[in-house]
Amino acid sequence: MSNSHVKTDTKHYRGRFAPSPTGPLHFGSLVSALASYLDAKKQQGSWIIRIEDVDGTRCKPSFSEQIIDTLTSYQLHSDEPVRTQSQHSETYEEYLSELKRQKLVFPCNCTRQSLTQFNGNHPSECSSTVEASHSWRLKASPNIYQCRDKIQGLLTFTDDLKNNCPVLKRKDGYFSYQLAVVVDDHLQNISHLVRGADLIETTAQQLHLYDVLGWTPPDICHIPLIINPSGDKISKQNHAKAIENAHLPTLLRALHYLQINADNASSIIEALTQAINMWNPNKLKDIKYLPIESQDRHLI
Numbered sequence: 001m002s003n004s005h006v007k008t009d010t011k012h013y014r015g016r017f018a019p020s021p022t023g024p025l026h027f028g029s030l031v032s033a034l035a036s037y038l039d040a041k042k043q044q045g046s047w048i049i050r051i052e053d054v055d056g057t058r059c060k061p062s063f064s065e066q067i068i069d070t071l072t073s074y075q076l077h078s079d080e081p082v083r084t085q086s087q088h089s090e091t092y093e094e095y096l097s098e099l100k101r102q103k104l105v106f107p108c109n110c111t112r113q114s115l116t117q118f119n120g121n122h123p124s125e126c127s128s129t130v131e132a133s134h135s136w137r138l139k140a141s142p143n144i145y146q147c148r149d150k151i152q153g154l155l156t157f158t159d160d161l162k163n164n165c166p167v168l169k170r171k172d173g174y175f176s177y178q179l180a181v182v183v184d185d186h187l188q189n190i191s192h193l194v195r196g197a198d199l200i201e202t203t204a205q206q207l208h209l210y211d212v213l214g215w216t217p218p219d220i221c222h223i224p225l226i227i228n229p230s231g232d233k234i235s236k237q238n239h240a241k242a243i244e245n246a247h248l249p250t251l252l253r254a255l256h257y258l259q260i261n262a263d264n265a266s267s268i269i270e271a272l273t274q275a276i277n278m279w280n281p282n283k284l285k286d287i288k289y290l291p292i293e294s295q296d297r298h299l300i
Contacts, residue, residue: 013045014191017076018181020052021063024242025070027299028196028226028234031254035223036194037076037272038258038279048188049078054085054092054180057172066242073246075268083188085180092175095183095213096136096168104212105168107134121164137165138178138205145207151221151284152197157204166205178202182209190218194281197222197288198233224287226257226300234292234300241300250299257290259283 017033019025025033040047049071053059068082099105109128115121128134141161149155168179185193200222210217225233234240243250251271255262260278265271292300 012191013040013043014048014189015040015045015194016048016050016185016188016190017071018050018052018184019067020055020058020177021060021067022055022058023063023236023240024066026234026236026240027243027250027254027296028240030070030074030243030250031226031257032194032196032223033071033074033076034251034254034275035258035281038260038275039192039194039281041276042279045192046079047076048080048083048190049076050083050085050184050188052085052177052181054175054177056086056174059086070243070245074251075272083184085175085184088180088184089175091187092169092180092183096175096179099138099168099212100136102212104139105136106139106165108137108165108167109134118163122167123163123165125165133171135167135171136169137167138209140165141208143208143211145204145211147203147207147220149221150219151223151281151286152200152288153286155200155203157207160201160204161208178205178209182206182213182215185218186210186213186215193218193220195220195222196233197225221281223258223281224284224290226290226292228292228300229297243299253296253299 015036017036019029037047051064053064096105106125107128107130108122108126109132110122110126122137125139140163143161145157147155166178167176169175203220207217227233228238232238246268248268248271251268252263255271255275260275262271262274265274
């Protein structure tokens, strides 16, 4: 790999928040940002913002700006310059080439329609060609991985890799989240991930990529998802509202779902200072979902 993106050595805690700019920041994302921020600051670590805009069909620069502006308004500042994935395609291509060299990926001409019989999964290597439009997929693996999650407990992934070959580079040339997030977390020396429980299902594929690339994965934990009255997670896909900038009551309600009561704070900075001291992931232990409370439905 070229020296332009060689990983630098570090020994202290490095966490990150990495939103996809497919819309403005919503309440669920604020809770996730706070959890990763508080965990980093409680351990005197660094907290880094990364914009995961690798999907050029859905992500927009205007949303990236909105997200950064909103985070800034809540005094959530990145300790390093914000990394933007769309500017690093050459880096992802180099690591994809390494996987090709190891014969761990294969070209795929399959369409979504042809995979409906497998519920959208791609169970095994296909006989495709690079002569036609193709994606690149990671080969299935019999490997079993475990992850000690300080919130969700011991996670064991036994069948996650056996019958699915995830896309690493799409037919349209865009790289997948799976490859980009692993490469970026490695190159940015991310030591700890605090993220939503919806990403548990992607963990095995990421641990496998760390394994085959010879890297040590970060410590990973998953905070409970806030769900709406229909039982769906609060997300842009489910038409979540943009949150108001610099709104102390919204911040206090977000902290509430992280089991932190800072209601006596008179400013955002004061609330964050209190929250860092009170952050305790054990209070979220073994919880996967948090139903939205009636008083907060206007936020979603």
